[in-house]
Amino acid sequence: MNKTYDYIVVGAGISGAVVAYELAKRKAGSILILDKDFPTAGATGSCAAGIRAQFGTEFNVSLMKISLEKFENLHEELDYPKELIGLHQGGYLVLAYSEEEMENLRRNVRVQHKIGINTEILTPEEVHYRWPMLRLDGVVGATYHARDGHADPFYTTFAYIEAAKRLGAELRKYTPVLKLLTEGEKVVGVETPDGPIYGGNIVVAAGTWSTKLLKDIGVDIPLWAEKHEILITEPLARFLDPMVISFSKDFYAQQRPHGGFIMGVSPDDPEHWFDPKDYNIQSSWHFLKKMASTILEVMPFLKDVHIVRQWAGFYDMTTDHHHIVGPIDAYDGLWILAGGSGHGFMFGPSVGMILAQWIVGEELAYDITKLNWKRFDEGKLVIEPAVVG
Amino acid sequence: MDPEKVIVCRCEDVTLADIRKAIYELGYTTYDEVKRYTRAGMGPCGGKTCRPIILRELARYWNTTPDKVPMRPTMIRPPMKNITFATAVEVEDNE
Amino acid sequence: MKTDVLVIGGGPAGMNAAIEAARAGASVTLVERQAHLGGQLVKQTHKFFGWAEKGAGTRGIQLAEEWSKAVEEHENITVMLSSEAIGLYDDGAWMIEKEGKLIPIYPKKVVIAVGAQEKTLPIENADIPGVYGAGAIQTMMHVYGVLPGEKYLIVGAGNIGVILAYQLAQAGAEVKAVVDVLPKLGGAYWVHVTKIRRMGIPLYMKHTVIEIKGTKWVEGATIAEIDEKFQPIPGTEKELDVDTIAISIGLSPLTDLMYQAGVELIWIPELGGLVPVHSENMRTNKPEIYVAGDASGIEEATTAALEGKIAGAVAAKDLGFDVNDEAIEEWKKELSQLRDAPLLERLRQGLHKLHEAAKERGLQ
Numbered sequence: 001m002n003k004t005y006d007y008i009v010v011g012a013g014i015s016g017a018v019v020a021y022e023l024a025k026r027k028a029g030s031i032l033i034l035d036k037d038f039p040t041a042g043a044t045g046s047c048a049a050g051i052r053a054q055f056g057t058e059f060n061v062s063l064m065k066i067s068l069e070k071f072e073n074l075h076e077e078l079d080y081p082k083e084l085i086g087l088h089q090g091g092y093l094v095l096a097y098s099e100e101e102m103e104n105l106r107r108n109v110r111v112q113h114k115i116g117i118n119t120e121i122l123t124p125e126e127v128h129y130r131w132p133m134l135r136l137d138g139v140v141g142a143t144y145h146a147r148d149g150h151a152d153p154f155y156t157t158f159a160y161i162e163a164a165k166r167l168g169a170e171l172r173k174y175t176p177v178l179k180l181l182t183e184g185e186k187v188v189g190v191e192t193p194d195g196p197i198y199g200g201n202i203v204v205a206a207g208t209w210s211t212k213l214l215k216d217i218g219v220d221i222p223l224w225a226e227k228h229e230i231l232i233t234e235p236l237a238r239f240l241d242p243m244v245i246s247f248s249k250d251f252y253a254q255q256r257p258h259g260g261f262i263m264g265v266s267p268d269d270p271e272h273w274f275d276p277k278d279y280n281i282q283s284s285w286h287f288l289k290k291m292a293s294t295i296l297e298v299m300p301f302l303k304d305v306h307i308v309r310q311w312a313g314f315y316d317m318t319t320d321h322h323h324i325v326g327p328i329d330a331y332d333g334l335w336i337l338a339g340g341s342g343h344g345f346m347f348g349p350s351v352g353m354i355l356a357q358w359i360v361g362e363e364l365a366y367d368i369t370k371l372n373w374k375r376f377d378e379g380k381l382v383i384e385p386a387v388v389g
Numbered sequence: 390m391d392p393e394k395v396i397v398c399r400c401e402d403v404t405l406a407d408i409r410k411a412i413y414e415l416g417y418t419t420y421d422e423v424k425r426y427t428r429a430g431m432g433p434c435g436g437k438t439c440r441p442i443i444l445r446e447l448a449r450y451w452n453t454t455p456d457k458v459p460m461r462p463t464m465i466r467p468p469m470k471n472i473t474f475a476t477a478v479e480v481e482d483n484e
Numbered sequence: 485m486k487t488d489v490l491v492i493g494g495g496p497a498g499m500n501a502a503i504e505a506a507r508a509g510a511s512v513t514l515v516e517r518q519a520h521l522g523g524q525l526v527k528q529t530h531k532f533f534g535w536a537e538k539g540a541g542t543r544g545i546q547l548a549e550e551w552s553k554a555v556e557e558h559e560n561i562t563v564m565l566s567s568e569a570i571g572l573y574d575d576g577a578w579m580i581e582k583e584g585k586l587i588p589i590y591p592k593k594v595v596i597a598v599g600a601q602e603k604t605l606p607i608e609n610a611d612i613p614g615v616y617g618a619g620a621i622q623t624m625m626h627v628y629g630v631l632p633g634e635k636y637l638i639v640g641a642g643n644i645g646v647i648l649a650y651q652l653a654q655a656g657a658e659v660k661a662v663v664d665v666l667p668k669l670g671g672a673y674w675v676h677v678t679k680i681r682r683m684g685i686p687l688y689m690k691h692t693v694i695e696i697k698g699t700k701w702v703e704g705a706t707i708a709e710i711d712e713k714f715q716p717i718p719g720t721e722k723e724l725d726v727d728t729i730a731i732s733i734g735l736s737p738l739t740d741l742m743y744q745a746g747v748e749l750i751w752i753p754e755l756g757g758l759v760p761v762h763s764e765n766m767r768t769n770k771p772e773i774y775v776a777g778d779a780s781g782i783e784e785a786t787t788a789a790l791e792g793k794i795a796g797a798v799a800a801k802d803l804g805f806d807v808n809d810e811a812i813e814e815w816k817k818e819l820s821q822l823r824d825a826p827l828l829e830r831l832r833q834g835l836h837k838l839h840e841a842a843k844e845r846g847l848q
């Protein structure tokens with residue numbers, strides 16, 4: 001006979017890990033985290049783990065400011081080795097390739113300054129002076145925010161899970177939720193291969209898999225999976241600090257603490273998969289070719305560097321590229337945190353914490369209620385101009 | 390033989406002691422988890438050298454044979470030989 | 485690039501697969517990562533063993549030359565040397581890296597005949613210079629004409645270890661010991677064992693290396709007798725003054741390409757560890773993929789060649805080409821004769837497990 005829990009969190013990516021920890025920290029009740037595979041098995045484990053506050057709306061910049069502060073203190077809060085969480089604040093360097101693009105970046109920076117994010121605006125000459133190894137053909141300007149960076153997605157998630165466990169939460173790996181169980185207007189638990197597990201509140205944090213789980217109980221959300229690819233090189237001595245990205249060329253590239261360069265470029269016309277049975281996670285050589293030709297224009301020094309591995313992961317896209325968060329009020333006790341749209345890792349610590357506050361009825365650190373699941377039907381999309389892909 | 394000194398993954402400098410700690414003390418009990426927790430297998434050789442040893446360690450833990458150790462098919466990733474960026478742009482796709 | 489049959493690996497298995505598929509009329513592309521065909525055979529300067537009527541007496545190198553000539557002369561075969569298969573991509577392309585270029589190949593059938601890799605020994609200090617796989621030493625010796633050291637310990641007394649001991653001694657090196665964990669010799673051919681005994685090379689059974697000395701380079705080693713649980717028995721240690729350690733504790737099939745392509749692997753230690761489940765016709769659970777040679781289970785050049793023939797012919801047959809079924813049956817018969825040798829009991833046990841697994845899965 002399975003035990004009954006106050007909270008069942010479905011999915012142990014960054015989203016589920018943060019929510020579980022923040023609920024446990026608030027002594028919300030008994031918590032069970034379930035994953036069909038293991039923590040970081042989904043998008044979180046395939047992501048580039050970039051963290052930036054350089055967004056274009058007050059909303060996103062404010063949330064990322066909270067996330068950054070979280071990341072900066074995570075090792076203390078979660079009592080986990082700092083070097084493992086691996087926060088490296090080498091900044092994000094955003095390159096602009098046209099006047100119009102630069103104008104947008106300047107507008108974003110004005111928003112960022114208002115929130116206390118001190119992004120710099122740089123001329124191509126200034127960029128060249130600081131990072132002479134970059135080739136800047138066609139670059140008309142750039143912005144740079146030194147507190148941006150990246151962390152280790154595996155250890156960050158593991159750290160949250162470990163901390164949640166210390167606070168009493170339980171983790172069951174390799175236990176897929178086959179179906180959410182409902183009784184009338186209420187969720188009552190989940191069906192698993194080991195039988196039903198009952199719980200009064202269910203938080204769906206199953207990444208791109210959330211769509212199907214909810215559809216099976218009659219809830220439609222516009223969240224789909226898109227294949228995005230990524231590669232990593234052999235390690236080189238460290239010499240490039242910032243993550244270098246371009247919105248118009250749709251690429252990002254950065255050097256990891258262990259020296260390898262990790263990078264991605266968006267696919268031309270990705271398929272939208274709503275049902276996991278359609279997922280295809282095989283790598284493509286088209287990505288390899290596009291990535292190499294794109295990056296050699298900016299980082300010609302990579303020419304003879306070896307690519308060690310490539311892989312694909314699923315971007316968790318929504319119609320307006322923002323999470324879906326909050327209660328799914330078609331059923332009592334049903335909650336969601338999913339759909340980070342290619343930046344769900346960096347938003348995880350803030351949005352996950354605020355969802356926990358929402359669940360236990362605390363005051364929200366920042367009002368994210370407009371990310372509710374009904375916004376699509378009500379035509380209240382949340383628009384963000386500064387996204388890759 | 391001191392497991393602290395036995396290097397299992399030469400690319401990422403991971404010892405047998407690291408692997409056993411991940412499995413027995415921390416509960417990372419599948420190949421995918423051990424790889425993510427220790428970085429063993431993430432090196433330039435793509436795990437060619439260390440994967441068999443890690444699978445044997447995990448098989449011992451599960452009291453089974455290495456083919457039955459949980460491992461996802463995507464754990465082996467292309468390119469299986471390191472190639473340069475200069476090579477990656479030269480795709481001869483003439484059909 | 486399109487082709488009926490892509491053969492990956494130009495060893496005895498791959499060459500013969502290419503020849504038979506081409507003979508049946510299929511267009512064949514054979515890719516080999518080395519600059520020459522032949523596979524492991526080119527390391528073999530000793531008189532060939534095994535195949536009584538066909539190959540024995542010939543040297544491995546000579547056989548390799550004969551086969552590669554046949555491959556190169558066949559008009560249906562395109563040979564790509566210095567070309568390595570680096571993975572299967574989402575559009576069905578098998579990607580080949582050839583001298584700084586990538587060539588996607590879209591085949592109808594694939595024969596994977598990539599051979600094997602040496603097992604490594606997880607022991608302290610095994611990563612310092614002076615510790616090599618046996619194959620690396622052979623390559624240095626036969627291909628580059630150099631010896632990496634003067635005083636050797638050889639770990640593993642299978643075929644390769646014993647032959648290496650012999651070849652090293654002949655080349656003027658001092659082989660201080662050959663050790664093996666098994667209580668008695670299993671795989672090694674007696675001719676070679678007798679030869680090394682005659683040369684005075686000590687063979688320690690039920691022994692293993694427990695310590696490799698040195699920091700920048702091997703400066704010695706300690707061996708010891710082991711008990712039933714493979715644990716060293718205190719008091720039995722022997723110090724050896726060596727500067728090079730050759731590890732030849734066996735081969736295991738190279739299965740990465742297969743694994744990535746979704747071929748099912750099972751654990752059969754008698755065949756080298758993880759091996760692809762396949763039928764006697766060399767078919768796998770993936771209808772487009774066939775396997776042959778050491779890549780399908782560790783045996784010998786003779787059996788690899790026959791398996792290659794079968795895989796190549798069956799692949800062509802599955803594509804609708806006219807193939808002589810009697811020839812296929814004949815090769816299977818030759819295979820079972822070769823495998824019937826008294827010394828090969830362990831191998832037969834492995835093959836039995838394999839065939840049971842294939843049957844269970846309904847592989848034809």
Ligand SMILES: Cc1cc2nc3c(=O)[nH]c(=O)nc-3n(C[C@H](O)[C@H](O)[C@H](O)COP(=O)(O)OP(=O)(O)OC[C@H]3O[C@@H](n4cnc5c(N)ncnc54)[C@H](O)[C@@H]3O)c2cc1C
Pocket residue numbers: 010011012013014015016034035036037038039040041042043044045046047048049050051175176177178205206207208209210213228229230264312313314315316337338339340341342343344345346347
């Ligand atoms: C190539 C790539 C690069 C990226 N780069 C960045 C970046 O630089 N910065 C950034 O912030 N974001 C990035 N992202 C996006 C980011 O990875 C995701 O938005 C984020 O990780 C989503 O986290 P999640 O926890 O919501 O979902 P996931 O990490 O997908 O976790 C969902 C979990 O649920 C489990 N699960 C699914 N179904 C079930 C079920 N039925 N029962 C039980 N468990 C289930 C899965 O196994 C999985 O572990 C990138 C994504 C990709 C693919």
Ligand SMILES: Cc1cc2nc3c(=O)[nH]c(=O)nc-3n(C[C@H](O)[C@H](O)[C@H](O)COP(=O)(O)OP(=O)(O)OC[C@H]3O[C@@H](n4cnc5c(N)ncnc54)[C@H](O)[C@@H]3O)c2cc1C
Pocket residue numbers: 492493494495496497498515516517518521522523524525527528531532533534544567568569570597598599600619622644647738776777778779783784785786787788
């Ligand atoms: C020292 C030694 C002595 C031996 N003596 C004998 C003997 O006397 N009699 C006997 O019968 N057997 C002997 N053998 C065993 C025999 O050599 C092997 O069993 C046989 O060569 C196996 O043939 P194969 O074609 O399966 O593999 P291999 O000969 O190993 O050929 C595989 C080929 O595939 C190529 N390849 C691998 N990966 C890729 C890739 N991704 N892309 C392209 N190409 C790739 C390799 O470069 C190689 O050329 C001996 C072996 C050794 C090492």
Ligand code: FES
Pocket residue numbers: 397398399400401429430431432433434435436437438439440
């Ligand atoms: S030895 Fe572990 S990745 Fe290379």
